[in-house]
Amino acid sequence: MTIPIALTIAGTDPSGGAGIQADLKTFHELRVFGTSAITAVVSQNTCGVRSFVDIDPALIEDQLQAVFEDVPPNAVKTGMLSIVPAIEITAKILKQHGVSRYVMDPVMVAKSGHSLLSKEAVQSLITMLLPLTYVTTPNIPEAEIMSNMRISSLDDMKKAARYLVDDCGAFACLLKGGHMSDENAVDVLYSEGGFETFSSPRIATKHTHGTGCTLSAAITAELAKGKSVQSSVETAKAYISAAIEDSLQIGHGNGPTNHWAFNDRLSNRA
Numbered sequence: 450m451t452i453p454i455a456l457t458i459a460g461t462d463p464s465g466g467a468g469i470q471a472d473l474k475t476f477h478e479l480r481v482f483g484t485s486a487i488t489a490v491v492s493q494n495t496c497g498v499r500s501f502v503d504i505d506p507a508l509i510e511d512q513l514q515a516v517f518e519d520v521p522p523n524a525v526k527t528g529m530l531s532i533v534p535a536i537e538i539t540a541k542i543l544k545q546h547g548v549s550r551y552v553m554d555p556v557m558v559a560k561s562g563h564s565l566l567s568k569e570a571v572q573s574l575i576t577m578l579l580p581l582t583y584v585t586t587p588n589i590p591e592a593e594i595m596s597n598m599r600i601s602s603l604d605d606m607k608k609a610a611r612y613l614v615d616d617c618g619a620f621a622c623l624l625k626g627g628h629m630s631d632e633n634a635v636d637v638l639y640s641e642g643g644f645e646t647f648s649s650p651r652i653a654t655k656h657t658h659g660t661g662c663t664l665s666a667a668i669t670a671e672l673a674k675g676k677s678v679q680s681s682v683e684t685a686k687a688y689i690s691a692a693i694e695d696s697l698q699i700g701h702g703n704g705p706t707n708h709w710a711f712n713d714r715l716s717n718r719a
């Protein structure tokens with residue numbers, strides 16, 4: 450049996466709801482072997498980010514070489530990259546190892562408002578990593594910055610997604626609608642000249658810490674199994690919707706999602 454392997458390159462969340470911790474939980478639940486390289490150690494919990502330290506770029510590179518030389522991943526995702534050298538090293542390694550299934554979650558600002566990406570690094574994400582990207586998963590504020598467009602409707606979402614693919618070189622863009630206020634949470638996928646929307650009822654909850662990390666990790670896990678972009682996004686949307694709906698009421702702020710919910714539902718249906 451070949452075991453699918455996924456790699457996350459991201460920052461940490463000691464309280465377990467976002468970043469590397471959320472990614473590894475997601476890989477595990479979707480039955481993919483999870484590996485990780487840490488870019489920043491972040492002191493945060495459900496109430497917010499307190500501080501963080503960027504990992505020495507040489508150590509990021511060492512972690513990545515250690516993974517690629519021994520347990521080469523079938524798909525890779527990036528979350529928090531924070532500084533230009535971390536982006537440069539990631540681009541170098543992705544090219545060196547010919548990674549095609551690469552998901553870029555352009556993490557910029559935590560839900561609590563703390564910036565997780567330096568201003569100079571935004572441009573590097575666009576020029577160095579988007580052309581190597583299989584699926585990018587910006588939320589509305591991130592897509593606004595990357596496309597330099599105001600986004601306040603589904604049409605605007607489509608325009609920005611098309612720009613990030615046709616003009617910036619990603620193969621596909623899933624623009625997430627979590628930050629809109631419609632009755633449904635609608636995400637727009639643009640790839641190969643076509644649009645597809647993924648919709649789920651908007652759940653009234655403050656427990657959405659790590660939703661973006663979890664969604665992109667679920668897409669990466671499915672891509673690692675060899676699934677198509679459409680099928681991977683469909684599974685990932687079902688995973689995050691269940692995880693938000695059955696949230697765990699943990700912590701004093703914006704709590705984490707429930708990583709057991711997706712499989713619990715599948716086994717209840719069986």
Ligand SMILES: Nc1ncnc2c1ncn2[C@@H]1O[C@H](COP(=O)(O)OP(=O)(O)O)[C@@H](O)[C@H]1O
Pocket residue numbers: 587588589625626627628634635636649650651652653654657659660661662664686689690693
């Ligand atoms: N209140 C909600 N109810 C249902 N789905 C949501 C809700 N908030 C976000 N989502 C979904 O969670 C995923 C992450 O979205 P979003 O919140 O936009 O990303 P981020 O965490 O990067 O800000 C998307 O699929 C989005 O549609």
Ligand SMILES: Cc1ncc(COP(=O)(O)O)c(N)n1
Pocket residue numbers: 459460461462467468469491493528529556558559560561565657658659660661662
């Ligand atoms: C290390 C790390 N990466 C990403 C996020 C964003 O997560 P969210 O905005 O969903 O809280 C975070 N809080 N911490």
